[in-house]
Amino acid sequence: MIAKAGGRNSLASSIHDLARHLNISIGTVSRALNGRADVNADTRQRVLDAAKKLNYSPNQSGRSLRQGATHSIAFMLQPHPGDQQYGEPFFIPFLIGLQGRLAESGLDLTVVMGAPGDYQQERLRRVVETRRADAVLLAWTRREDERIDYLTQVGFPFATLGRSRSGGKAYPSLDLDFEKAGSDAVDRLVARGHRRIAAIRPSLNLNFGHLFLNGYRKALKRHGIEVDPSLIADGFINEAGGYQVTPRVILAKDRPTAIIFNNDAMALGGCKALAEMGIRPGHDIAVTVIVDTPLCRYFSPALTAFRPALEPMGRRLAEMLLASLPAFAGPEGPRIIHEVWPLELVARDSD
Amino acid sequence: MIAKAGGRNSLASSIHDLARHLNISIGTVSRALNGRADVNADTRQRVLDAAKKLNYSPNQSGRSLRQGATHSIAFMLQPHPGDQQYGEPFFIPFLIGLQGRLAESGLDLTVVMGAPGDYQQERLRRVVETRRADAVLLAWTRREDERIDYLTQVGFPFATLGRSRSGGKAYPSLDLDFEKAGSDAVDRLVARGHRRIAAIRPSLNLNFGHLFLNGYRKALKRHGIEVDPSLIADGFINEAGGYQVTPRVILAKDRPTAIIFNNDAMALGGCKALAEMGIRPGHDIAVTVIVDTPLCRYFSPALTAFRPALEPMGRRLAEMLLASLPAFAGPEGPRIIHEVWPLELVARDSD
């Protein structure tokens, strides 16, 4: 048992207190507060005033229990193992957009942290089974994603940041166009005279890594350049991973003149490896990063990267989730929306 | 109204289902599940098995309502305005530690986002008044902190990352020793021959800025160096702030040979300003940053900075919060603990 938060009687003016104070029934109070039609205008005003005066606001557990809805959306924030130093600054602007839009519909956003590494399955079950949220938002989707399988199986509403092959098209999803970014990156490098272009991506079967590589391959073929497997490498999605795997492509028979990293942390680790081998990004080799973060901007040389519009994406995904929920959808009923957003090239000094 | 999450009847096996399935009363089921003594060992096992089989887990709203406790702790995450690009990577390792320790005591951590800029007061009220958490955790404490005033006034349990003058010593707090860091930074610079040392800190009355300046001043005096007000500047706690305010100290009558920044984002902005003035950190001027982040490491030149042990701090603050709650305190009863943790110097290339 836990202490009653704040002492139930100091803070907690219940609807009964309010009713007693006004000499009316709790039913009427509730109806007044919830804006129902069948309550006299005067009465409503009196209730509203008293609520403000007594500092009343409804107990969330009570509401949730009665209504079967928590009025909150859970975002599953999952730190990658070994990512401690770096964190997920990626998500903050995204979360700001998310929270802003949800608040407009009276929903709370709660970010639920998982322990690094367990890929959320356990935390997710917990959120769902104890009904702590009305819907969840997933990120870092994988090609085959057990979380998506689980949620669709139990019929819990959700939306994803990122696509997946799991679960069909039954849930809203918003993703970045990693395929186009990979392709654009290659185009740009080819235009600058490169033919030996390496690609480094995370080794988990994260879907964006897959998409990126698709784009990379297609673009190379389009330019009549053979795809050389020795120029493609997978590594852990963190700095150590980039550091570890970059030498592998450098030591290929015919050394690449450019590397595209699919992740900023990996790029940073990769640049460290390059430095140790005496290879200078921007001089001896071109480096491009697919998802831009502040780190890319401040690194030296500043890394050319593809930038997402995180805050608008957050807003939009919230909107898409709402549109899929019967209770929030417009008159035409719930809709499942899928969108793919572009990444914008930010040319800097590393290529 | 919102859709009953997942459809109440698909997911939700209630305790009644379980009881019916086992042909015993819900009371017994509950007692068995909660490990109470007055239930037969066989019965308990049967209940546990059935619970697993039927995938039962108690409805959180029901529990909370009955117990007057939500079994969750809220961390108020507050993005600073204009901080969109940068985010709060600072907090991620901290949150990991926090969540780890709380989970060990069966508590959930929910991060509640506020809109940038409103300093949380509204969100905080909402969390407290609707009783969405059993306690809250505050960060970015200010010298006079209305959030702390509010929480102490209404008697809601909380702890803070950072100190404040508000609320006395009535709540657990964990802070970094910014005073010592400021002092150490000066010591180090003086030892390296600097006498004209500037200090740049956030303009909000954030408490750490105050502490930092204290340490800075004391150390200067200790070394017999006069504190020159024209070498001290305040700015918005973001990159733009640093960029805007740094020239002010540079253009002082007697140009400083070193700058201590009290915030990494401000340092980055400051370095940009320096670059535009043709002043190279590490060559023409020494730069020290008080709170280290990955950005400091990757910047060029890599910035000498003072580093906190974020993840252990998160664990520890969770522990301190628990120790202050009657329901979780040991047999000796609740204790209010205050701790101040050191920052560790990481010498790099900028000084």
Add this chain to the structure above:
DNA sequence: CGTTTTTCCGTAAACGTTTACGAGAACACA
């Protein structure tokens, strides 16, 4: 004035738990 409609409000059930209380059964003990 009688009848119908409308307006407004109180009553009570329900949401899913936990837990105080009491009672029956089994057991121990003299």
Add this chain to the structure above:
DNA sequence: TGTGTTCTCGTAAACGTTTACGGAAAAACG
């Protein structure tokens, strides 16, 4: 056998809401 103790469980109330239902009073209408 009678009495007291221990185990084990069922009953029912309570947590704070929302809402279906019905009814009294007021208003409208003929």
